[in-house]
Amino acid sequence: MSLKVPRLPLAEGAADRVLRELGITKLPIDPKEIAAVKGIKVEAAPATSKGFSGMLAQWDTNFGIMYATHINSIGFQRFSIAHELGHYFIPGHSEQVLAHGAHTSHAGFGSRDPYEQEADFFASALLMPSSLIKPIIARQEDGLDLVKTIAQECVTSLTASAVRYARMSRSAVAAVLSEGGVIDFCLFSEAMKEAKVRWPRAGSPLPAGSLTRRFGADRANVASAREDSAQADLIDWFDCPKSHIVSEDVIGLGNYGKTLTVLYSARLTAEAEGLDEEDEDEKLEESWTPRFRR
Ligand SMILES: [Zn+2]
8 A cells, every 4th residue: 555644753763773773873874884784785876877866676585776976965875875775674665666666766855755755764864863963963052053063973965964953853943945946845843833833835935035035046155055144034934823033044055056944943942842841740740630530
């Protein structure tokens, strides 16, 4: 049966299990080494092969991975291999994606196919395991510099690092990938969701007057990986009930042609933490309240 929605905890849990079983506890994680342990052959595709990030193939009981090299980024190549490993390790994937022969992937959070999404979140959790990146997130202030630290320590792309950061952080954070004035992809942290922001549709325009829009309109900013930052209002960015002042950090992603934005707010973070504490208090009260009505 084919999937309608991605099962992110299942995908991430599969990655955690692989690391645990192989006893891998140090960054950076080497996806080629994991493939080697499983007897999976890994090969680089020629840089002239474009239009895919990687491939998984099976012959008899053997598996092979080919990864694209047309994007000259070690982080992207490692992510592509990890994505294919996702199809190998996530329960039910290989049967589904290899049903009609070799599988061609589009890794990097752009796909709407739940199998591709699960493989992307597997790759994130494999290369940036929660137990190893939580300490990094805890010791550094929120914002783009933290994304850069994650990317450096995990040897991952800035985009993948920002997405993982938004997924793991207890702070109010949104990671947004855009190109040509429109949003490609966006991910909110749990604390950001407390501000009742609605997901923008892929292809929604960037807010008029935003730093990201101005920044991305100048190709030189993107191509030479410039950075900038400003204050913004969340209500200009997303459909949400109230105005919230947030920080907006922006970086150009070079040849990739896209712009990465990190939105974050210490105030929203504190508010979400307050809510958390209330929840905890309620839970405590509940667990201590005798149940008379049983
Ligand atoms: Zn795939």
